[in-house]
Amino acid sequence: MAKEPEEHGDAYESDAYESYEPEPGSALERSDAPQNPGLPDEEHRITDKDPKAARTAERRIAMFFGLSVVGSIFATVAYVIFPIIPGDMTSVRLNNGLIGLGITLGLLGIGFGAVYWAKNLMSDEEMIEERHPTRGDDDTREKASQIFTDANKESGFTRRSLVRNSLIGALLATPIPAVVLFRDLAPAASPTEKMKQTMWDQGVRLTRDPSGEPIRAADVTIGSAFHVIPEGLKETKSGKLEEKAKAAVLLMRLPIEDLNASEERRDWSYQGIVAYSKICTHVGCPVALYEQHTHHLLCPCHQSQFDVSNECEVIFGPAARPLPQLPITVDEAGYLVAQSDFTEPVGPSFWEREL
Amino acid sequence: MTSPKHQRRGRRHPLAGIALLVLGLFVTGGAYSATTAGIASAQEAPVPSASLVEDGERLFLANCASCHGTNSEGTEAGPSLIGVGALSVEFQVGTGRMPMAASGPQAEKKPVQFTQPQIDAMGAYVQALAPGPTLPDPRYYAGDGDAAVGAELFRINCAMCHNVAGAGGALTEGKWAPAVVDVEPIHVYAAMVTGPQNMPVFSDMNLSPEDKNDIITYLQYVENNPSVGGFSLGSIGPVAEGLFVWIIGLGVLIAITIWLTAKAH
Numbered sequence: 001m002a003k004e005p006e007e008h009g010d011a012y013e014s015d016a017y018e019s020y021e022p023e024p025g026s027a028l029e030r031s032d033a034p035q036n037p038g039l040p041d042e043e044h045r046i047t048d049k050d051p052k053a054a055r056t057a058e059r060r061i062a063m064f065f066g067l068s069v070v071g072s073i074f075a076t077v078a079y080v081i082f083p084i085i086p087g088d089m090t091s092v093r094l095n096n097g098l099i100g101l102g103i104t105l106g107l108l109g110i111g112f113g114a115v116y117w118a119k120n121l122m123s124d125e126e127m128i129e130e131r132h133p134t135r136g137d138d139d140t141r142e143k144a145s146q147i148f149t150d151a152n153k154e155s156g157f158t159r160r161s162l163v164r165n166s167l168i169g170a171l172l173a174t175p176i177p178a179v180v181l182f183r184d185l186a187p188a189a190s191p192t193e194k195m196k197q198t199m200w201d202q203g204v205r206l207t208r209d210p211s212g213e214p215i216r217a218a219d220v221t222i223g224s225a226f227h228v229i230p231e232g233l234k235e236t237k238s239g240k241l242e243e244k245a246k247a248a249v250l251l252m253r254l255p256i257e258d259l260n261a262s263e264e265r266r267d268w269s270y271q272g273i274v275a276y277s278k279i280c281t282h283v284g285c286p287v288a289l290y291e292q293h294t295h296h297l298l299c300p301c302h303q304s305q306f307d308v309s310n311e312c313e314v315i316f317g318p319a320a321r322p323l324p325q326l327p328i329t330v331d332e333a334g335y336l337v338a339q340s341d342f343t344e345p346v347g348p349s350f351w352e353r354e355l
Numbered sequence: 356m357t358s359p360k361h362q363r364r365g366r367r368h369p370l371a372g373i374a375l376l377v378l379g380l381f382v383t384g385g386a387y388s389a390t391t392a393g394i395a396s397a398q399e400a401p402v403p404s405a406s407l408v409e410d411g412e413r414l415f416l417a418n419c420a421s422c423h424g425t426n427s428e429g430t431e432a433g434p435s436l437i438g439v440g441a442l443s444v445e446f447q448v449g450t451g452r453m454p455m456a457a458s459g460p461q462a463e464k465k466p467v468q469f470t471q472p473q474i475d476a477m478g479a480y481v482q483a484l485a486p487g488p489t490l491p492d493p494r495y496y497a498g499d500g501d502a503a504v505g506a507e508l509f510r511i512n513c514a515m516c517h518n519v520a521g522a523g524g525a526l527t528e529g530k531w532a533p534a535v536v537d538v539e540p541i542h543v544y545a546a547m548v549t550g551p552q553n554m555p556v557f558s559d560m561n562l563s564p565e566d567k568n569d570i571i572t573y574l575q576y577v578e579n580n581p582s583v584g585g586f587s588l589g590s591i592g593p594v595a596e597g598l599f600v601w602i603i604g605l606g607v608l609i610a611i612t613i614w615l616t617a618k619a620h
Contacts, residue, residue, distance in 0.1 A: 288515040294527065296527045
């Protein structure tokens with residue numbers, strides 16, 4: 001095997017390659033071994049050959065660094081000349097925009113200059129640096145092994161088995177408090193029940209979001225859409241958002257002839273007024289894009305569409321179940337009230353959900 | 356260089372061709388708008404008098420009856436106008452949505468086709484057919500309410516379709532919720548009361564006139580306070596912003612990477 005020419009530097013002539021010997025009995029002949037094609041010929045840059053081009057490159061690099069100086073000064077000047085005037089959003093925009101522009105120029109100028117310098121003026125000679133072997137030499141390995149042997153002898157780790165075993169036992173016991181503590185972070189009762197219940201109950205009035213004023217059936221004109229929260233939610237002190245996230249309802253009034261209710265849901269609506277959970281059965285976005293003539297309800301997150309005239313059945317998109325309907329009626333004062341809680345869990349599926 | 360041919364060429368500015376093109380477009384556009392304006396003003400000028408309803412009826416028969424029926428009873432092409440009120444006319448005609456240029460998923464906003472007195476006359480006619488919502492007291496759309504209350508009401512009642520910044524958004528089957536910034540306050544008010552096209556109705560029993568004024572105040576606040584963060588990219592949310600970052604942002608990063616690793620010549 002002929003040696004490669006010397007021109008690419010000596011690191012290239014790896015002895016690993018030269019010492020290659022086929023296994024005894026192998027049919028491989030040396031002449032069939034893969035030939036090292038070597039590195040392509042070095043092509044020198046125009047800046048290496050032409051001193052004029054090198055000077056041009058030098059000026060360009062200086063220009064990048066100069067631009068960086070200009071940017072830094074610009075940012076400082078802009079900060080002084082265009083201060084933030086309290087209450088004036090336009091001044092914030094101008095101030096931030098110009099400072100950002102200056103600092104960007106300041107940083108990019110240095111970066112671009114450095115890269116241009118490295119690419120055009122610094123040496124472009126290619127070279128290979130051999131990595132040293134990972135395996136330590138025999139002396140080092142012997143010493144390391146000796147340390148373990150000595151330590152074992154001096155501490156009696158193997159000999160004094162009572163000490164060793166009690167230490168292992170103590171180490172195993174330390175995580176036990178953590179397991180108990182972390183387990184107690186979860187609610188004491190099963191969260192499944194909470195996910196199946198909302199604030200709605202028999203006789204709970206439907207009230208406007210956010211004012212909490214009750215809604216009379218006569219207020220809901222045909223084509224109207226009301227965003228509804230249960231009575232009492234506004235006064236809730238703790239867990240208000242959690243309750244709202246489950247109990248939010250959209251109230252709509254359709255022309256009564258457009259409503260196709262099944263037999264068991266015939267009395268769940270009142271004079272064409274229907275109430276549906278606003279929480280999408282797909283992943284729980286608020287579904288409230290109601291179209292009053294097509295009676296489509298669109299979820300803005302993943303484009304699930306529900307047909308309000310047909311008990312919110314899914315007509316398009318990834319949702320798997322209709323939106324749960326809240327059975328409603330009117331009380332003797334003429335206000336809309338719930339007949340009961342939702343008859344199924346609202347929102348997206350969860351592991352313990354039966355349906 | 357002294358030949359007459361070269362001298363003539365030298366006198367013509369390199370941008371002369373573009374200037375001529377721009378001039379030509381201006382002349383054509385100007386002539387077009389002049390003629391169309393002529394047509395609009397040629398339609399009978401209403402006389403504000405007791406015969407306002409009659410003027411409205413004539414305008415209605417000439418411009419609307421082909422779709423809405425000669426007695427406003429509605430046809431297959433357009434709904435009945437009985438009971439929709441003068442406020443509906445103000446919204447639909449006053450924003451140029453009516454008369455529709457072509458049938459489609461919904462009527463588009465376009466240049467207004469009638470003068471204000473003509474719109475008022477048609478409104479009076481439709482109101483005379485059967486009572487409906489009328490123009491509100493100007494103090495209910497003055498925009499001097501509470502912008503913070505208006506913003507909360509807007510987020511609860513409007514933002515899911517019209518976008519929290521009022522930039523509008525898509526609905527089902529080709530319909531869309533239009534942008535609600537830079538809209539006349541009276542038209543914002545009218546849209547809430549009348550529920551044009553597929554928009555639900557937000558009657559005074561749902562959002563009181565004062566609530567509506569607060570919402571208008573909020574929209575005017577959005578209009579008058581530009582985005583502090585610089586480019587808003589139309590405020591239409593994560594899709595537009597993601598597209599910008601994926602194409603422009605990553606594109607620039609890839610370009611710099613290629614430049615960094617390319618060998619200089």
